Amino acid sequence: MSESLNPAQIQRPHSRLYKLLLAWAVLATFLSASAFYFAISGKLSEVPTSDIPKKRNVIFMVSDGMGPASVAMARNYFQYTQKDNLTNLFIDDYFIGNSRTRSNNSFVTDSAAGATAFSCGLKTYNGAIGVDPLGRPCASILEAAKLMGYHTGLVVTTRITDATPASFASHASFRSEEDFIAEQLINFEDAHPFGRTVDLIFGGGRCHFLPSSHPDSCRYDESDLISDAKSSGWKYIESNEEFKNLRLGKNVSLPLLGLFSPTDYPFTIDYHDTEFPRLNETALTAVRALSEATKDSENGFFILVEGSRIDHCGHNNDAGAQVHEVLAYNDAFEAMVKFANEETDVPTVVLSTSDHETGGLSLAKQISKAYPDYLWYPEVLNRAKHSIEYLSRALKAFDGSKKELNEFVDQDILGEKGLGFVDHTSEDIKDIAHHVLTSSNRLSVMQSLRAEVGWATHGHSGVDVNVYGSSNFPEILNPVVGANENIEIGHYLRDILGIDGQLLEELTRELRDKFGDQFPNV
Incomplete structure (x- = not known):
């Protein structure tokens, strides 16, 4: 049997951020969390037990x-x-x-x-x-x-x-x-x-x-x-x-x-x-x-x-x-x-x-300076054939020529085999082809704009x-x-x-x- 990873030998994070996180946890514990926990721990009424096996x-x-x-x-x-x-x-x-x-x-x-x-x-x-x-x-x-x-x-x-x-x-x-x-x-x-x-x-x-x-x-x-x-x-x-x-x-x-x-x-x-x-x-x-x-x-x-x-x-x-x-x-x-x-x-x-x-997530995204319409478009999501994660990985793995890459982006990423867009332009294709490593964020923005759904984070x-x-x-x-x-x-x-x-x-x-x-x- 191979030697086990001994819990005592684990190298845990020792970054300044991690230490600050734990220090804040202690402070929060003594200032508020413990009192908060005990104050509400009795809120639940007893679970009814009569006639329940x-x-x-x-x-x-x-x-x-x-x-x-x-x-x-x-x-x-x-x-x-x-x-x-x-x-x-x-x-x-x-x-x-x-x-x-x-x-x-x-x-x-x-x-x-x-x-x-x-x-x-x-x-x-x-x-x-x-x-x-x-x-x-x-x-x-x-x-x-x-x-x-x-x-x-x-x-x-x-x-x-x-x-x-x-x-x-x-x-x-x-x-x-x-x-x-x-x-x-x-x-x-x-x-x-x-x-x-x-x-x-x-x-x-x-x-x-x-x-x-x-x-x-x-x-x-x-x-x-x-x-x-x-x-x-x-x-x-x-x-x-x-x-x-x-x-x-x-x-x-x-x-x-x-x-x-x-x-x-x-x-x-x-x-x-x-x-x-x-x-x-x-x-x-x-x-x-x-x-x-x-x-x-x-x-x-x-x-x-x-x-x-x-x-x-x-x-x-x-x-x-x-x-x-x-x-x-x-x-x-x-x-x-x-x-x-x-x-x-x-x-x-x-x-x-x-x-x-x-x-x-919000089911509305204002895409113009004018007063927004009250709507969002589920049909945009219905046309998607794959996740953005899947498409981003496929794009990073592509090893063809520049012309072939543009065709791949057009058909397999933005088009009917990918996100199913029906209105993407040559500029959209160029944008994704030129930014392969950051394609995930760009694809999510393109999809969200078309569906008019918003994300805060x-x-x-x-x-x-x-x-x-x-x-x-x-x-x-x-x-x-x-x-x-x-x-x-x-x-x-x-x-x-x-x-x-x-x-x-x-x-x-x-x-x-x-x-x-x-x-x-x-």
Whole structure:
């Protein structure tokens, strides 16, 4: 066995910016965050328990980066394609409230702090993975649920080591420590103090599980986590063909590790169905497998399902790709609701929210000095055949002559094989051909201008995000109806799983005892 990456040997960021970030986290902790946390931690009413069996399933869904405007844009797009202005998305009928998203050290959170608010029920600094504002590990609801006898799962469309899934089943002072996060997820050479806490994993990020000598690896050492996982009892799959053999949950043995891409999945608009499973398929397979595994158990299951790449579309300001990501998430939410209502008698909660909004999207963009028209054009997005990320990579990989490059830009990038523009000019072609390295930003501007949608940033924004919920015992959702702080979502998940606060405190002390000073003590 190759030597493992010892958590104590991790080289963490020591930049001045990082130190300032941690220093500000401490200051914010003592000045406001702790008081803020304790002041509102009791806001939730008790989860109703009368006439609700103790055994429960919780399906927690995160639409990473999806704000209210993202939902409206996808709905308008869907109405346009269906030629019915009154058609809703499935998820629309399950709107129950909203969530405020700020982190411990900023009004604009990142995914790590946002997910830790859900998993640990506390505010922390941007970049923190399952640690408090002082950088000390906090026990997550997934870890506690597993130790109580629940079965657990993580299903995402990005790297499984990315911030959101990582925050539920690992601990790191900064989200960039993905090699260490991968080790904790499968308990590589006892990397996680509680042992293996996840029973089923579906996502991307295979590169963090392969030794550095492997051509697809992005690890910094020779640890072969996939081989180790197999030898320690995990069943491993990596192809869509192997996934289809699971027969949507009817042929699954646990623990199961499915890594279907070296890094993130492709965007839905770029999918080839023969190469990658879709989120609704992986989510349904997972909940059926976990349901079967717990059919004779006193406890049910807890699973995180993330529509991860909605966020990346926002970062890229790619409206054409984002509508497809939101619709794919809508399909996954529908599959989870139908599972809860039609395939199980166990009280099952499907709760969905976002960690934050990305891009500052608005469904209007003024393109002239005159008073603007009140409109935007979904037909522009409907003509796009690929994501801007896909087209930008194709452009950078092109190695033909200048004349061939112009033709490629005309037909394959801007034209009917790419973004589907019908009005691009020779100047547009020249602009993209002469600025290949910055083509992504230029393409997003061209698409947004034509669709008349606006973006405020390539980063995150601080707007409130929607909360959606469904249950075969509807009263179980009462505590999260209305306005919520994001940590209140975490408190609700804790309560509905029946996790005692004292247990979380004990597990947190155990984590800190075992990890010792491997996390920064500011």
